Amino acid sequence: MASELVNLEKGFSADELRMELNGILTHAFQEIIGQGYGYMDGDPWDMTEMCTWLINRFGSSQKGGIEKKINSQISNQDVFRIMDQGCGYGNSLRNLSERLARENPEKKFEGYGLSSNIDEIFLGRHVWKSRMATLEELNLIKKGFYPMGESDYSNLKFFGVLQDVHQAMKDFPHPLDLVFSDHAYFHFMAPWLALKRTADKLSVGGVALIRTLLDGGNGLVMDTNFKRIEPIDLIKSLREKNPNYNLLISDKRIDYRLVLGIIKKEDTPFKSNMYLLDKGHRKPTLGSFNIVYSDYFQPDLLSIDSL
Numbered sequence: 001m002a003s004e005l006v007n008l009e010k011g012f013s014a015d016e017l018r019m020e021l022n023g024i025l026t027h028a029f030q031e032i033i034g035q036g037y038g039y040m041d042g043d044p045w046d047m048t049e050m051c052t053w054l055i056n057r058f059g060s061s062q063k064g065g066i067e068k069k070i071n072s073q074i075s076n077q078d079v080f081r082i083m084d085q086g087c088g089y090g091n092s093l094r095n096l097s098e099r100l101a102r103e104n105p106e107k108k109f110e111g112y113g114l115s116s117n118i119d120e121i122f123l124g125r126h127v128w129k130s131r132m133a134t135l136e137e138l139n140l141i142k143k144g145f146y147p148m149g150e151s152d153y154s155n156l157k158f159f160g161v162l163q164d165v166h167q168a169m170k171d172f173p174h175p176l177d178l179v180f181s182d183h184a185y186f187h188f189m190a191p192w193l194a195l196k197r198t199a200d201k202l203s204v205g206g207v208a209l210i211r212t213l214l215d216g217g218n219g220l221v222m223d224t225n226f227k228r229i230e231p232i233d234l235i236k237s238l239r240e241k242n243p244n245y246n247l248l249i250s251d252k253r254i255d256y257r258l259v260l261g262i263i264k265k266e267d268t269p270f271k272s273n274m275y276l277l278d279k280g281h282r283k284p285t286l287g288s289f290n291i292v293y294s295d296y297f298q299p300d301l302l303s304i305d306s307l
Contacts, residue, residue, distance in 0.1 A: 018307055021190075021276070022167065028189055029164035032116045049099070050084070050092035051180040054209040057250035057259045066207060066248070069263055073177045073205045074100065079108045080177045085165055085198070085210075086184025087113035090121040094151075094158070101156040109153075112145075112176075114161040114168060123148040123158035144168070166190055169197035176201050179208040186217035189288045192274050193304050199245065199262050199270035208262040214249070215257050218288035221274065229293055231258055237293065241271045275301035 055066050074080050080100070084093040090113045097111035113121050137147045140159075148158035161168055165188060179198055185191040191213055198208055213219040214231040221229050229237075231249065239247050248261035262270075275298050277290035292301065 021302070021307070025164050025166050025189060029116065029167075033162070049096040050182055051096050051178070051209065054180055054182065054211055054250075054259050057211070057255045058248065058261065059251045059254075062248050062250075062261070066209075066261060066263070069205065069207055070178060073203070073207070074104055074107060076205065077107075077177055077203070079110055079174075080104075081110045081112065081174055081203075082178045083112040083114060083161075083176050083180075085114045085179060085181035085194075086187075087115050087121060090115075090123045090158075090160075092180075094123055097156055097158070098151065098153060101151070101153040105153075105155060107155060109156045110174075111156065111158045112161050113148075113158070114163065114165060116162070118146055118160045118162045121148065121160045123151075123160060143171075165194045166197065169194055169201055172201050175203035175206065176208075177203050177206045179206070179210075181209070182211040185210055185213040186215070186219055188218055190276065190291075190304075191219045191288075192221065192272055192291050193276075193307060195260075196270050196272045196274075196304055199264065202262065202264040204264055204267050206264050209259055210262075211250075211257060211259045213260055219291075221291045221293050224292060224294050224298070226292075234293065235260070237273070237295070238271075241273055244268045245270060269305070272304045274304045276304065277301065 055063055058066065082093065082097055082100075084090070087093050093111050093113050097109055101107075101109045111123065113123055115121055140147060144161055144163040146160040146162060148160055151158055163171075165184075176198075179202065185194065188194050195210060195213060198210075202208060214234075221234055223229055235247050235249055239245075244264070244266035246261075246263040246265060248263070250259035250261070252258060273293055273295060275292045275294065277292055291304075292298070297303075
């Protein structure tokens with residue numbers, strides 16, 4: 001199936017291939033629903049914010065630029081939307097969102113925690129359990145968005161997102177101003193597809209901070225000779241293809257696991273120049289698609305940028 005999935009010479013149309021891919025990703029997500037993953041999310045009473053920790057992985061100049069951009073975005077937006085992709089218990093998302101809401105009482109904030117286990121997210125009351133949900137809330141729940149009840153701040157709302165990350169980032173109904181993720185991307189079946197769609201969903205001026213994508217695992221990218229492309233070289237190529245995005249890499253002297261920072265400068269699609277090859281040799285629900293990067297169009301492979 002995997003070789004047919006990506007080879008257009010087999011007689012499949014692009015639409016058929018996309019449908020097959022969506023089916024595989026959906027099936028894989030269904031297999032892990034209810035499985036929690038709170039590693040690195042901190043204690044519920046620990047005020048450490050994963051997003052701040054990720055920013056601190058960058059050198060002083062880049063760190064200052066990221067913080068300045070986030071503060072500017074808060075000033076410019078009527079509603080500042082934050083997402084933690086693979087939020088675990090939701091502690092980091094809650095602590096960050098509440099701090100920003102407290103520091104900016106005149107602004108509105110929405111925090112979205114994406115997870116495979118909605119019952120483990122500690123973001124206020126689970127409205128569908130604690131009281132009768134409104135019709136509007138029930139419609140949101142049908143789409144995978146769970147209103148988490150009111151926070152301690154009137155200018156802040158929380159939502160749990162029970163969706164496959166690849167599909168969620170394609171269908172998410174709003175631009176996102178700040179996205180962060182740690183210890184999640186190296187579990188995704190097609191992490192660069194998730195990354196491309198995340199970049200596309202950023203608002204102009206929006207920031208994404210992604211760790212455990214550039215360190216191998218499911219995020220490993222090869223060239224057309226099936227040789228691994230080193231992260232520095234890959235980001236250099238992506239910078240050339242995406243002048244309307246500012247791509248940053250954290251300081252390896254601070255943390256050997258790199259953080260990819262993305263700042264969106266203009267509303268244009270992110271170009272990955274990547275193609276899906278085939279699945280790894282692990283079980284389909286736990287495996288991943290191999291990724292090939294090419295500066296030249298590969299007509300026989302399924303382009304991430306076309307999905």
